[in-house]
Each structure stands twice: as structure tokens, then as C-alpha cells.
Amino acid sequence: MSSSVQFSFIIGWIAMLAGGLAFWQMSRGLSPKQKHHGVAAMTIVFVAFANYFAMALGQGDIAYNGRDVFFARYTDWVITTPILLVSLAMMATDALSRLRTLVCALIAADVYMIITGLVGNLSTAPYNYYWWVISMVAFFVVLGLIWKPLAAEAVNGPNPGAFKTLATMLTVLWICYPIVWLIGSSGFNVISTAVESWLYLVLDVTAKVGFGFVALGAARKQA
């Protein structure tokens, strides 16, 4: 692991920790009915903190098939991306239990996406590309569920504007992940591991800390 890669992980855990402390502070101002937004945002960044911390210590990767695979990214994502989706769903409605089926479908497709992505990262060419395609299909299912049934619910939800902002943020940021994956060490390997890890860092911080700030900011204004 080069020192630039390791440095990105150190920035990662510091950013996630700082985000978590900020969210803790922000959560105190939430009404009881909105506390779930705080719990989600904190869980997300503290899980990411632990995974970045492990990677910074050199405990989050293994040499496999002649490549350095940062499996800790996937243990992070497989936990945090479902919570991000639940967070978005909580902005779409005040009665999450009514959307049980939809939330289960979102989580199923999302976890499928992350796990097939991990399998791809552990595979050699050309198999890694097959798994990338399978993961992408699951990703499009996630986006379809967000923009069709979930968006339809959000129209009558407590805060259609905040839903739209968060859904757009999520879509734009999440689309970058499969691109980085494809040009990085898991795919064509046309960027260095250092560039790859800085790109993931910027995405992770924006998709978790940035997203949480917007979500908590909107939740604070709700009863």
C-alpha cells in the first residue's frame, strides 16, 4: 500500500469521525419523530469510520489473484448503502412501515449490487467484467425503484423538495462508483491505486457526510 493510498484512508476516517460528531450534535435538535434521521446518518458514518480505520492500519485488504483487494470498502458499502436508501425512504414518507415491500426490494437489489461487485473485484479478467454487468443491472433496478414508486410516494410525503434533492444527489454520486471501479484496479486498471483511492474517498465523504447534512438539515425543519 503506497503512502498516498494510506493517507487517503487516514483522511477518510478523520472525515467520517468528524461527520459523526457533527451529526450527533445536529441530532439533538431533532423532534422525536425525526430522530430516526439522526440514527441513520450516525450509523452510516461510524461504520465507514471503522472501515477506513481498518484500511489505514492495513487490515482492510488482502492479496488475491495477484491483486490488492480492499474488501473493507465492500463491508462498508454492504451496511451503509442500505441505510442510505432507508434514509431516503424516510424522507419520502412519515409512515415507513407502509412502504415495507418497496424498502425490502430496494435493499435486496442494493445488497445484490454490492456483493456481486465484490465477487467481481475478486475475479480475474474477463470474469470481473461479467460481474460488473450483473451488478450494474441491480444498480439500475435500485435507481428505477427510487425514481418510480418511491418518488411517487414522496410527492405526497412530508417534504417533496428535500426528497428530490437527496434522490438527485444519490443518483449522481452513486453513478460514479461503477465508473471508478471500471477504470480502477478492479477493472481496466488505467488509473493508479492512489488516484482510485482518492476518488472513492471524495465520493464516500460526499455520499455519506454530505448526504447526511442535507438530510438532517431538512429533518430539522420538520415536526
Added chain:
Amino acid sequence: MSSSVQFSFIIGWIAMLAGGLAFWQMSRGLSPKQKHHGVAAMTIVFVAFANYFAMALGQGDIAYNGRDVFFARYTDWVITTPILLVSLAMMATDALSRLRTLVCALIAADVYMIITGLVGNLSTAPYNYYWWVISMVAFFVVLGLIWKPLAAEAVNGPNPGAFKTLATMLTVLWICYPIVWLIGSSGFNVISTAVESWLYLVLDVTAKVGFGFVALGAARKQA
């Protein structure tokens, strides 16, 4: 891996993919309250698709204790069999949340059955037989829960006829798995790996795609 074994895996992923596409089409005709049947059926076959795909690529088995262990069967079953049980429970009642305890008990016994089965497959004789017996006990618990408390709920459920058909199908098909396991490479090894993998294929396709067709067919007629 012999070519006949590999061919069975290719048929497997094609069948699961085809089943998934058919379920997707069938799900569009479901009423909102019945969509959960579609989500369950699709999740089951798409998870099986990924596992068969991995096995077809030679990524789903490891040499262990001098045997070829297809661990991907277990990563498939440990996810899909709980969903099959939930699917059955959704046919027994319209208010799944009321059966929370029973569903948790079913899933606990079922996951126990699959994991002890995997441990058995990773064990040499005679330990593998000990694990088979332990797994069988869990299996009988699953069957007992289905035919006693769950069947009792189904009598007052939305569709007692469909429940009975599905429960019977499930019982007959699932009983074959421990038999194949016992005569196959995990047990007495009296059938070839090729015969073993074709038997599992027929069982998997019937227990997942066949079961899903019956479940979705019944759900379509419900409000």
C-alpha cells in the same frame, strides 16, 4: 469439474434468469398488497442465478479435505430458503407482522439446517454424518412449524387452498435434498458428481421457479 457438471450449472443460471424475467412480467399484474410475492420470487431466483453463474465459471467450489465442495450451493440456500419460507408465510396470512415470532423461528431453524449442512460437507467421515443428523433435526423443526402453527393460521388466511399446495410442494421437494446430500459426494458417495449436480438442479429449479409460478399465480387472484 467435469463438463457434465459444468453444463448443469449453465442450465441452472439460464433457468433462474428466465424464471426471474417471467416473475418480473407476472409481478406487474399484482395488486399493491400482493407485490411482496413478486419481490420474494424475484429475489430468490436472482440470488440462485448469481450462485449458479459463479459455479459455472468455476468460482463456486473449493478443494477441501480432498473433496470438491460447492460452497455456492450453501450461499444460495442460506439466502433463498428463508425467503421461500417467508413466501409461504405470506400465503398463510395477510398480516405477516402478526406472525413475527413464528417467522423468526422458521428462519432460525432453517438457517441452522443450512449452516450445519455446510459444516457437514466440509467434514470427513464419520463427522459429516453427525452434522447430517443435526441438520435433519432442524429440518424436522421447520416442517413441524409449517404443518402445525403455520397451517393453523392459514386456515383463516386469504387462500387456504394455495397454502396447502405450496406447503405440500415445499415438503416433498425439500425432503429430497438431504437424500441427495447423503448419497452424493458429501455422504456415501454412491452417485457421481454429475448425477448429483443434475439432481440438485432439478430440485432447485422446481423448488424456486416452480414454487414461484404457483405462488404468483395464486397471488394474482387476490386483492
